[in-house]
Amino acid sequence: MAYEFSRIEKKWQNYWLENKTFKAVTGDKEKPKFYPLVEFPYPSGEGLHVGHPRPYTAMDIVARKRRMQGYNVMFPIGFDAFGLPTENYAIKNHMHPRDVTKRNIARFTSQLQMLGYSFDWDRVVDTTDPDYYKWTQWIFLQMYKQGLAYKMSMPVNWCTSCKIVLANEEVVNGVCERCGGEVIKKEKSQWMLGITKYAQRLLDDLDDVDYIERVKIQQRNWIGRSTGAEVDFATTAGDTMCVFTTRPDTLFGATYMVMSPEHALIEKWADKISNMDAVRAYQHEAAKKSDFERTELNKEKTGVVIEGVRAINPVNGEEIPIFLSDYVLASYGTGAIMAVPGHDQRDWEFAEKFGLPIIEVVKGGDVTKEAYVSKDESAIMVNSGFLDGMTVKAAIPAMIKWLAEKGLGREKVNFKLRDWVFSRQRYWGEPIPIINCPKCGWVPMNEEDLPLLLPDVKSYEPTDTGESPLAHMRDWVECTCPKCGGPAEHETDTMPNWAGSSWYFIRYMDPKCDTAVASKKAIDYWSPIDWYNGGMEHTTLHLLYSRFWHKFLYDIGVVPTKEPYQKRTSHGMILGEGGEKMSKSRGNVINPNDIVEQYGADTLRLYIMFIGDFEKAAPWSDSAVKGCKRFLDRVWALAEKRIEGGEGYSKANEKAMHKTIKKVGDDIENMKFNTAIAAMMTLTNQFYESAPSRGDMKTFLTLLSPFAPHIVEELWEIQGFDGLASSQSWPEYDEAKTLDEEKEIAVQVNGKLRGTVVVPAGCEDAVAVEAALADTRVKKFTDGCAIVKTIVVKDKLVNIIVKPSK
RNA sequence: GCCGGUGUGGCGAAACUGGCAGACGCACCGCACUCAAAAUGCGGCGGAGUGAUCCAUGCCGGUUCGAGUCCGGCCACCGGCACCA
Numbered sequence: 001m002a003y004e005f006s007r008i009e010k011k012w013q014n015y016w017l018e019n020k021t022f023k024a025v026t027g028d029k030e031k032p033k034f035y036p037l038v039e040f041p042y043p044s045g046e047g048l049h050v051g052h053p054r055p056y057t058a059m060d061i062v063a064r065k066r067r068m069q070g071y072n073v074m075f076p077i078g079f080d081a082f083g084l085p086t087e088n089y090a091i092k093n094h095m096h097p098r099d100v101t102k103r104n105i106a107r108f109t110s111q112l113q114m115l116g117y118s119f120d121w122d123r124v125v126d127t128t129d130p131d132y133y134k135w136t137q138w139i140f141l142q143m144y145k146q147g148l149a150y151k152m153s154m155p156v157n158w159c160t161s162c163k164i165v166l167a168n169e170e171v172v173n174g175v176c177e178r179c180g181g182e183v184i185k186k187e188k189s190q191w192m193l194g195i196t197k198y199a200q201r202l203l204d205d206l207d208d209v210d211y212i213e214r215v216k217i218q219q220r221n222w223i224g225r226s227t228g229a230e231v232d233f234a235t236t237a238g239d240t241m242c243v244f245t246t247r248p249d250t251l252f253g254a255t256y257m258v259m260s261p262e263h264a265l266i267e268k269w270a271d272k273i274s275n276m277d278a279v280r281a282y283q284h285e286a287a288k289k290s291d292f293e294r295t296e297l298n299k300e301k302t303g304v305v306i307e308g309v310r311a312i313n314p315v316n317g318e319e320i321p322i323f324l325s326d327y328v329l330a331s332y333g334t335g336a337i338m339a340v341p342g343h344d345q346r347d348w349e350f351a352e353k354f355g356l357p358i359i360e361v362v363k364g365g366d367v368t369k370e371a372y373v374s375k376d377e378s379a380i381m382v383n384s385g386f387l388d389g390m391t392v393k394a395a396i397p398a399m400i401k402w403l404a405e406k407g408l409g410r411e412k413v414n415f416k417l418r419d420w421v422f423s424r425q426r427y428w429g430e431p432i433p434i435i436n437c438p439k440c441g442w443v444p445m446n447e448e449d450l451p452l453l454l455p456d457v458k459s460y461e462p463t464d465t466g467e468s469p470l471a472h473m474r475d476w477v478e479c480t481c482p483k484c485g486g487p488a489e490h491e492t493d494t495m496p497n498w499a500g501s502s503w504y505f506i507r508y509m510d511p512k513c514d515t516a517v518a519s520k521k522a523i524d525y526w527s528p529i530d531w532y533n534g535g536m537e538h539t540t541l542h543l544l545y546s547r548f549w550h551k552f553l554y555d556i557g558v559v560p561t562k563e564p565y566q567k568r569t570s571h572g573m574i575l576g577e578g579g580e581k582m583s584k585s586r587g588n589v590i591n592p593n594d595i596v597e598q599y600g601a602d603t604l605r606l607y608i609m610f611i612g613d614f615e616k617a618a619p620w621s622d623s624a625v626k627g628c629k630r631f632l633d634r635v636w637a638l639a640e641k642r643i644e645g646g647e648g649y650s651k652a653n654e655k656a657m658h659k660t661i662k663k664v665g666d667d668i669e670n671m672k673f674n675t676a677i678a679a680m681m682t683l684t685n686q687f688y689e690s691a692p693s694r695g696d697m698k699t700f701l702t703l704l705s706p707f708a709p710h711i712v713e714e715l716w717e718i719q720g721f722d723g724l725a726s727s728q729s730w731p732e733y734d735e736a737k738t739l740d741e742e743k744e745i746a747v748q749v750n751g752k753l754r755g756t757v758v759v760p761a762g763c764e765d766a767v768a769v770e771a772a773l774a775d776t777r778v779k780k781f782t783d784g785c786a787i788v789k790t791i792v793v794k795d796k797l798v799n800i801i802v803k804p805s806k
Numbered sequence: 807g808c809c810g811g812u813g814u815g816g817c818g819a820a821a822c823u824g825g826c827a828g829a830c831g832c833a834c835c836g837c838a839c840u841c842a843a844a845a846u847g848c849g850g851c852g853g854a855g856u857g858a859u860c861c862a863u864g865c866c867g868g869u870u871c872g873a874g875u876c877c878g879g880c881c882a883c884c885g886g887c888a889c890c891a
Contacts, residue, residue, distance in 0.1 A: 002845085214810060218886065221809060226890075245891060258891090301889085325889095332890045339891085346889055416890055536885075610831070612818060616811090617884080624818065627831045630846095637846090675820070678830035685830090688847085746826040751872045753826055780858095791871055797825050799871055 003636040005600030009710040013113055021726060022067075022118040024074035026510070026522045034071035035526050036063050037505055037565070039534040039542070040078040040125070042497075043104035045089050048111040050582070050590045050608070050620065055533050055571045057605045058614060058673060060117045062531065064706035065668050067118070068730040074526060075118055076508035078125030079105050082133075083497040084162065087428035091460050097428045101128055111592065115601050116709050118726070123511045127500030128428075132507060134451035135517045136499050137433040139549065141444050142556055144434065148194040149422065151442060155262065155330070156421055158186035163466060164425055165190060185287060188466065191432060191493060193420040195548045199223055200413075201562075202547055211568040212615075215539050222540040224416025229400050231338060231409040233257060233311040236319070237272050239265060241311055244333035244414055247343065248403065249395035252384035253361035254338035255351065257311045257322040258303065260330040261286035266306075274308040279324060286326045301327055301350045313338075314408045315385060325350065333414055342367040359383055362392060420545065422496060425468040427460040429494030437481035437488035446482050452490070468492040501542055502549040505529055505564060517558060524560055532565040535573075543568070569671060572617040574608070579619040590620055602708035603629040609673035609707065631681055632711055635704070638687055639715040643694045652690035654737065656683055657699055661733035664703045673707075680704055694719070699731045747772040748799040749781040757798075765792040772798040 016022060038059045041052060063075040081101045090097040105126060112119070125132060143149040157166040161181025171183050195202075203223050206216045228246035235241055241257065259265065261283045266273070273279055282304040303325030310319045327346055328337050341351035341358040348371035351358050358367050364379045365372025377393035386402070387395045403409030423432070433445040433452045445452060455476040460469050470476065470492040481488035503517065509526040510518035517523075534543070550564035575581060576588030583589065595604045607628040612618040649657050660683045667676035683700060692700065698721055705712040705725040716725040740761055745768060747755045755777040759768050769790050772778055778800070785802035792798050 214886095217810060221887065224887095224890065228891085243891080247891080299889095327889045327891095329890065337891045344891070346891080414890080416887095540886085610818090618818075621818065621832070624832050631831085633846090674818095675830080678820075681830055744826085748825085748872070751870090756826065789871070791825095793825055793872095797872090799825085801871055 002633050003640070003711060003714075005602065005632075005711070006597075008714045009114075009116065009596075009601050012710045012713045013116055015713075016116075016118070016726075017113070017121065020120075020122070021724065022073075022075065022120055023122060024072065024076075024120045026525050028072040031070055031072040033526060033530075034063075034066045034073045035528075035530050036066070036073070036075055037508075037529045037532045038077070039538065040080050040501070040504060041108060042083060042085075043079045043081050043101065043108045044085055045100070045104060046584075047104075047107050048592050050592050050595075051574050053115055053592060053604060053608050054574055054611075054614075055535075056112070056115070056117055057608055058571065058671060059531070059533050060605075061609070061668055061673065061706040064118050064709065064726065065665070065730060067726070068702070068706070068728055070729070073118075074120060074123070074508070076123045076125070077112060077117070077119040077121075078123075078504055078508065079108065079127065080497065080501045080504070081105060081126055081128040082429045082495075082500055084164070084426065084428070087426060087460055090428070096456070097460065098128070101126075114596055115592070115605065118709075123508050125504050125507050125511050127430075127504065130451045130453055131512075131514070133430045133500065135507070136430050136495065136503070137445075137450050137452060138447060139503060139517070139553070140430075140495070140499070141433055141447065141450075143193060143552060144444050146552075146556070148197065148552065150192055150194070151189055152192050153187060153189045154192075155185040156188050156190055157183050158188070158466070159183050163464065165421060165423060165466070186466070190421050191423040191434075191491075193422045193548075195420045195545070196415055196417055198548050198551055199225070199415040199417050201551060202417075202544065205547075205551075205563055209563050209568070210566060212570055214536070215543070215568055215570060218536075218539045219544060222417065222544065225413060226415075227411070227413050229403060229409050230334070230412040231314065231403060233314060233338065235309055235311050235322070237265075237269050237309040239268065241265065241322070241336055242334045243336050243338045244412055245338060245340075247340065247396070248399040248409070249381060249384075249387060249392050250340040250343050250361050251313070251315050251338065251399060252387065253340040253342045253359045254313055254320065255341060255357045255359060256320050256339045257336065258325050258328045258339050258347075258350070259306075259322060259336040260328040261324050261326055262330040263324075263335050265336075266324070269306070269309050272308045273306055275304070275306070278304050279306060282324055289326070301325060301346070301353055303327075303350065303354065305354070314403070314406070321356070323350075323354070331418060332416065341371065343371055343373055345371040345373055347371065361387075420548075422499075423493035424496050425463075425466050425492075426494055427454070427457065427469045429497065430499055431470070432491040432493055432495060434491045435479060435481060435488045436491060437484060437486060439486055440481055440483045440488075443481055443483045443488070449482075468494060470494070498542060498545050502546045503553070505532075505546070506550075506553070506559065517553075523558070527559055528561040528563060529565045531567045531569070533569045533571060536570050539570075570615060572613070572615055574611070575617055575619040577620050577622065582620075588620075595625065599625055599629045600632075600710075602632055602711050606632065606677060606708055610677045612674060614671045614673055628677075631684065632708060634684055634688070636711065636715070638684070638692065639697055639701070639719060642719055643692065643697050645694045647695045647698065648693065649695045649699070650690065650693035653683075653686060653692060653696045655740070656686050657696060658733040658737040661699065661703065661731045662735075662738055665730065665733075668706070677707065680707075701725055702728050702731050743795045745772075745795065746797040747775060747778050748797060749778060750801055751799060754778050754781050761795055765790075765794070768792050768794075768798050769800070772800065 036059050038055050063073050067073045086097050086100050090100045140149060157171045159166055159176040159181045161179045162176060176183055203225055226246050229248040230242055230244050232240040232242050270276060303323045306322045309322060311322050313320055339347040341347040342360045343362055360367045361384045362372060362379045363382050364374055379392050381387040381390045381395045400411050431452045431454055435443045435445060437443050455473050457469055457473050477489050479488055479490055506518050510522035513519050546564060553559045554562050580586060607625045610628055660679050663679040664676045701712050701715055709726060712725045742758050743761045744756050744758050746753055747757055755775045757771045757775050759771050782802055785804050787800060788803050789801040
């Protein structure tokens with residue numbers, strides 16, 4: 001008989017909520033603490049997606065199991081609710097974003113509760129709550145005071161469709177990550193956060209945390225450390241031109257220089273440059289290009305030579321031309337390069353096009369055909385004066401030493417990571433708590449005046465000029481300067497949606513605290529997060545940003561650990577039925593509500609975990625869901641009537657019980673949920689052969705409870721076991737009892753499987769060989785042959801090597 | 807181009823450290839129950855062959871008594887980065 005999942009699930013969800021079964025208590029010294037974390041959702045208008053239950057169920061299983069193992073577990077949830085989609089929806093439907101958010105959060109809450117997660121609902125955090133964003137603003141102020149937040153005019157990524165400035169991280173393939181709109185460069189004054197000051201530490205401290213390797217590699221690549229030297233080139237204009245190179249050894253091969261079109265020296269040299277018209281025209285062309293066009297590969301190199309100013313190669317005193325080209329980026333290194341066409345393919349192509357000399361300085365290739373770019377450190381230097389005959393490996397430090405002695409250069413480390421563009425010209429974000437005073441300049445607000453609340457405005461429409469809608473609210477904008485008391489104005493930019501999510505995990509520790517981000521006591525008790533699971537797509541955004549904020553908070557003494565997360569794991573995406581990404585346009589989106597209604601939350605939980613390897617993408621299958629429902633029906637059928645008898649294991653099932661306890665426990669810790677479920681299915685199938693005793697059933701239900709908590713609580717009650725299933729101790733197994741007394745081992749002859757024999761476990765090799773040779777099927781292959789050798793793998797296999805004897 | 811990852815039945819997938827490839831589930835087939843169907847239970851289920859046996863983990867080669875697993879060389883797909891000096 002199928003069970004009434006709707007009634008049962010509602011019953012237990014209400015019970016857990018009313019009794020606060022999963023409430024976490026700060027400061028429990030009796031138990032070890034365990035703080036698992038999932039990425040809090042953005043409460044979109046579409047509601048919960050089937051993608052959400054995968055990581056949430058996984059960590060819920062871990063949390064429930066650890067709780068049963070005696071840990072003091074805090075498993076929190078919240079909402080990352082600032083952001084563009086809500087604002088756009090509000091504009092379209094003439095609602096206040098706050099009301100849209102409130103409604104969406106209510107919907108998400110009921111959907112999450114419908115899935116039976118063991119969250120501590122008293123710790124819910126909402127990033128748009130003034131009591132929360134007060135502290136987001138507070139952290140920003142601390143960063144400002146430490147010089148980490150600064151305003152700077154710079155070319156920014158401007159989405160022509162959203163009318164908003166984007167962080168580099170939000171530009172994907174030259175288009176806006178959100179809307180796919182065209183992104184162009186625009187000069188704007190922006191608030192920036194100095195994440196690059198933390199680049200080295202963000203890199204180094206990866207060694208001390210337990211992240212899956214893919215995440216570490218991706219972060220390292222994103223930070224992009226490279227070592228080399230800065231070299232000062234004198235110019236005929238008098239100014240020095242500083243460049244960064246990873247190959248100072250090739251300096252003798254530098255035959256020209258290239259500056260990015262935005263380079264500051266161009267303006268300085270304006271009266272010395274004789275072809276200024278051509279230079280201006282090129283600058284104009286470059287600015288007009290979108291990021292997409294500019295970074296497109298395989299296009300021909302363009303550029304213009306600067307006439308009137310030349311650079312001097314410090315190693316040989318030769319005058320070399322300076323070009324302007326957009327293949328040199330303003331934002332990396334010094335915005336200018338020394339070009340070594342013999343050993344850099346881009347420089348080579350440029351030199352070919354403009355007829356510039358190409359000099360070989362490292363032996364090994366044919367620079368008349370292409371640049372020789374090998375990283376072979378044992379290659380020999382040529383045409384390089386005092387470096388001639390040295391290996392590349394020796395030449396690099398030799399050149400750096402030479403430069404340093406002459407004061408012409410120095411060793412230098414560079415990062416690809418850029419500072420974080422932190423301003424958004426939109427309404428639905430945290431106001432930046434800085435005041436612009438005509439007398440005093442930028443002045444931070446007083447901490448006592450936080451939070452700086454978002455005002456109610458009539459229109460949230462972004463402006464074409466790129467100003468925030470807040471700029472129209474004159475009575476909000478106008479204020480007094482905290483420093484001089486004169487008339488001043490609030491900053492009208494808001495923070496990006498990454499702000500609130502950069503520290504939410506600290507707020508969970510003490511969500512109602514009104515004197516600090518969280519009380520010291522709570523932070524000291526719960527830090528660090530023991531296990532954070534989330535999507536790979538957040539590796540270079542949220543994960544990096546939040547590590548940066550956490551390190552800053554560590555530096556100012558707010559948190560006790562250098563790193564926020566001890567362990568990071570990642571889940572694969574849930575794809576549509578055909579293996580394609582789920583999307584509204586494909587019409588293959590699965591709504592978790594439908595599944596819960598049709599099969600129940602326990603079935604959904606079980607299926608989403610059984611679907612395949614947790615780390616890999618997996619396609620949804622409607623029919624496979626039924627298999628999990630069938631499993632629960634079979635469990636129900638076994639236990640819907642009270643089993644009588646003692647609490648011990650039955651003889652027939654004892655071994656299987658111990659094996660399953662071991663398997664399920666190990667698999668949960670290793671996130672192998674699919675095989676844990678398979679093991680429980682196998683045990684259930686066995687119960688259909690050998691009826692479970694009361695003790696068998698009790699342990700089985702305990703194992704199943706993290707996966708399918710509702711049905712288990714109900715059956716637990718039916719069986720009349722004490723307390724809640726969720727509050728039981730996790731079962732122990734006896735290693736000795738998981739071992740078989742007899743083993744069926746494989747018998748190979750010359751490496752080919754020819755049969756199996758049963759032998760006592762751990763028996764002597766000779767016994768196994770004897771048994772193998774006695775097997776009739778094996779005999780067929782060994783008869784009339786000489787046995788050359790036997791190989792025995794204990795409890796696994798015997799391989800008999802024979803040779804036909806004459 | 808660079809950095810990751812993946813490739814196993816009709817499908818989702820298992821396989822510890824090199825040791826019986828395909829656990830568990832879906833789909834399918836058969837049987838029982840049923841007037842019948844569904845549901846449920848029991849059994850079968852990589853391919854070829856009557857059979858003994860042979861062939862099978864993307865492709866080619868190697869190491870080994872033995873390779874899905876290790877090594878070398880390819881191919882395909884997915885994800886990330888991409889003129890980073």
